[in-house]
Amino acid sequence: MPASSTESDYRMNIHEYQAKECFRAAGIPVPPGDVARTADEAEAIARKFGGMTVVKAQVHSGGRGKAGGVKLAKTPEEAREHASRILGMEIKGLTVDKVLVTTAEDIASEAYVGVLVDRKTQAPTFMVSSEGGVDIEQVAATNPDAIRKLTVDPRYGLLPHQALWLANALYDDPGIIKQAAKIIGQLYVAFVNSGASMAEINPLIVTKAGEVKAIDAKMSIDDSELFRRKEVAAMRDTSDEPAAETKARDAGLSFVKLDGDVGCCVNGAGLAMATMDLVKYYGGEPANFLDIGGSSNPDKVVAALEIITSDPSVKSILFNIFGGITRCDDVANGIVTATQRIDIEVPVVIRLTGTNEELGVQILEKAGFSAYTSMDEVVEKAVQLAKA
């Protein structure tokens, strides 16, 4: 099974504080915390809680602790100092614009509990380990025997004895096992109710007073769940993603920004990837992945062209369209309309093949574009133009 801790996947990642809200809603004991966007707010929150607090950067990235984004504060003033350093800090290229201020716990032991949808068993699968607070991938590599796994039948959900069996791998004390099993069951509820594809508590701690609590939370949501979970969809934070990707999602396009200079606009995800690969094969570098889908709607083509041309490093734009059910003449009309609506300063080369190919080529040629029918030819040309 894929290890969970580095996945960002087909999923919408949510922040720790948001995942903790989902956990609390399922009944999982989570220490109190609030989000601050300024150092002043951080101090006020620490003062409200009293005692020791932890100030934690809220970014969609692992390794926050190592990057200096998680700090223990003895006083509200110290929480303020930490917050002022962490806010604005960059962690793996992402700028921190909010911190979670949470009460500090007296930790006796740390464990790991996670659940994700496993591709191989096609079912939610739990992983637990008594080695908590570290990357579970690392545990899987160095000490696989320390991990206990369980496949859940998604029709019945996690059964009570299964939760106990998992908790038994973590603790010896019956009272602690009981608390942990309850939390594991609640984690499954939070996972299902949020439409998650991954949820993890790392670490799950036992306090010196013998209480089991979740002090860190991570969750990714299956994009396909969002249409029926508005409250979860509202958790999307676009502040640390490129503006072009936000715009693409709003336009219903699948887009990923890359570092090259050949803009790619393709119908279908597999063909889009193969086109990027071919750009590389001919000595170029793709500027993006973009799947315009099966639609030949000019609005989508306009949005696609706007997104691609907004990237200053793009030196040429390549369309690769295989008309199946999508008709080439429709796509050609979409491209012509789109180029009338927006100014494009870089050369555009187009490959159209499949259904109504001749009609499509005619439309494009009339509008002054040259159309190709071979994928290799058009990619080679686009690479040449980007280098010119």
Add this chain to the structure above:
Amino acid sequence: MAIFIDNDTRLVVQGITGRDGSFHTGQMMEYGTQVVAGVTPGKGGQTFEGPGGAKVPIFNTMDQAVAETGANSSVIYVPPAFAADAIFEAADSGVTFVVAITEGVPVLDMARAHAFARDRGVRVLGPNCPGLISPGKCKVGILPAQIVAEGPIGLVSRSGTLTYEAVFQLTNVGLGQTTCVGIGGDPLIGTNFIDCLTAFEADPDTTAVVMIGEIGGTDEQEAAAFVHSHMSKPVVGFIAGQTAPPGRRMGHAGAIISGSAGTAAEKVKAFEDNGIAVAQRPVDIVGLIQDALA
């Protein structure tokens, strides 16, 4: 011969009255697929009119459709919110093969639907797939019919348009196909590479197989090992996503490199290690197949 669908396929279209369902029903009928029934709850008793005035009865439930028409397969064009229910209903109706075209079905819904179908011995293809076509016999789904031709090549792919690209090139050089199957780009799919390879190996008319994979997961690696240990017929491969960055979803929900797992390089290596010739470009597939058949 062909795999999964042929002249004996008797198809029900679930969601026949929707925009996509009605359009593709017409296309399938035009190709010669025996569409024997449609299902749209609340529209039972109505009739779907296909090309040339051919009439298809519409039923409220799958159960009625199968009882009245002796259907043995279904194809699903319903929206994501209802797709899993459509699979449950189909799997309980007596059909043995269900093709789910719908994209964007929640993964936890599919985990339940796949388990349910497996228990009933029902094969699901997809979801988020273009379907399949056995040239000259039957087409189920959305694959464009004009790019295929009858012949000896089996083709299986996780992609839609990339499949068309490969099929088109084969057809252009006179290499027709027994069946072209798009297994879908989702993380949880009902029919995988190994299922298709098993069927192609058993199909007497298939002489060589093209397998088109992409980044994400380990299905290709397992399929490669299967080819080595279980297949006598030559297999030619292609993997899309050499230039895909890790951790980013490339359109398909399942097309993602997780950590260091699921990379194109890893899959290409698995193919090569197991005797599968790998095309560097889609256009190279044709030459490799010709070599394999020579």
